[in-house]
Amino acid sequence: MYGCHPVSPKNLIPMNSTLALLKDRLQTALVAAFGPELADADPVLVPASNPKFGDYQANGAMGLAKRLGLSPRAIASQLLNHLDVADLCDPPEVAGPGFINLRLKTAYLEAQLKAIQSDPRLGVAPVPNPKRVIVDYPSPNIAKEMHVGHLRPCVIGDALARILEFLGHNVLRLSHIGDWGTPFGMLIAYLREAYPDALVSGKLDLGDLATFYRAAKKRFDEDATFQEAARLAVVQLQAGDPETIQAWKIVCDLSNRTNRKIFDLMGLSPQIQERGESFYNPFLPDVIAELDRLGLLVEDQGAKCVFLEGFTNKEGKPLPLIVQKSDGGYNYATTDLAAIRYRVTEDRVQRVIYPVGAEQTNHFTQIFQVGKRAGWITDETEFVHTPLGNILGEDGKKLKSRSGEAARLVDLLEEAIARARADLETRLTDENRTETEDFIANVGQVVGIGAIKYADLSQNRTSSYIFSYDKMLALQGNTAPYMLYAYVRVQGISRKGGVDFEALGADSPILLQDESEFALAKSLLQFDEVLSAVEADLLPNRLCEYLFDLSKTFNQFYDRCPILQADEPQRTSRLILADLTARTIRLGLSLLGIQVLERM
């Protein structure tokens, strides 16, 4: 047993958050210099705006000038008298109106890198107080195929889930699929009509989902009798009629399998659990009853509503959130409220993240308001809607397929793969290389899927972006292929030099001499700071930006510093830097849900 999970030295390495460490020192110095009432003062430590100012700068002195009745420069220099950072930094300096510039010591950088070298987490410590987190995965209506609209929620939600999980949180991935409601009446009615055998054999060809839906829709639009049958099916479904439930299950299963296939193709976490609308169905009457008991429920025009604070309709009157329709049916607000309640009371969740389109901002504000007023959402639980911009076509409008409908997700993915593959094949011809079909297919898939996901993630999630295969697959710029190439370059060194990175001496020193080595070292040590930032503001594009910056810095290093031809001990030192870069890229991309390649 001993050998299976050795107590690795990583557990002994202190958290590599240089930023946090320095901030702590600055705060201590503030109190030492100006007294305990300064304990709450923020030294405003941020990365330096310009390399000539060092690595970090503390801007706090300016803000404290009024409070302390001293000039910012005087505050800064007094603070410096009490600041002990000799183990981390060169002697700090006061600059400009009162900035404190901090430059990390070479020996400190070298030691930190050395510590990270043997750490699979690359210096990223798990959070001290893990939370129970739910990430809401997109809710494709089970009755329809997934389309462009599902791309961002899937990709961004999956990345956030991976990042939070890596940081040590207990993440529950829930797909809130639309597996209940009126569209099912139509599908069940059509199933009965067109595939009566299916109810007996339980068989239906998977590929038929789209056509199945279209055919059902066509019947529904054309035939009043069929509409009546569909409505009847809904009633039977809600009444729990066994035969109808069975038909419903067949349709759900059909859709789930199709969606799973797309999830797999996209490389989404396999841990996604389906917890659709039908799951919350039994709780809906309780939600209404509880709202009523709390005195929040008002009946208006036959519908049961909660009137919202701060929302008005076109006439300027308070806007209701309808939780039970006048016909007695429930709507998505009811389901979402039931989900909030369940997540708090049963899942005991502390943070719920909804990566959903920005157009639903009002909806979330409204249900969160009701959730708070009902006492389900408290200060202990954070329900957060992370609004997403739309994916637009080249014309700046919502991306459509040629036929004018929302583009099918699977088509986008396959097109990206096909283009990535074609790019590779062109290159193979140009370079007179031959590769196996397996190699070509794999590179095509990894690059294609990686490119499409990275393009999505690298954009600030709040804003819409224009979908362009040419840009996402471009070999230069902030794209997945650029990052993959930096990774491949390192693996190329390993192959060429017959170097086993894992066997690189634990006692070989890291030596930073060239400017590009310093830049790379500093970039490598910022990984944990970036992940903390993403944890806080849920913007994966920050991680993308970091990885792009790291890759650029690496390419500069690669260009300026020969590695295999260098003399020892520089050779090993540079090999370690290269390896750390590759591992950071691999880990970083994996947290974004993107795979790497050893060759491409």
Next chain:
RNA sequence: GCUCCAGUAGCUCAGCCGGAUAGAGCAAUUGCCUUCUAAGCAAUCGGUCGCAGGUUCGAGUCCUGCCUGGGGCGCCA
């Protein structure tokens, strides 16, 4: 009408609690492969941060108004 979001280089976008001279990529122009994959590197060019006020030591960032674009606004999700 109310409300939310956006407006930064020719194009696509970053810009963290307000900090020093606003940053990338693409495009354009120009150098660098007998040397670890040139899918790279270096350099040049490019800005009234939508407009007008305000807050203060300091504003792309905060406040007010306006302009432009997009979304949402009672039984769809």
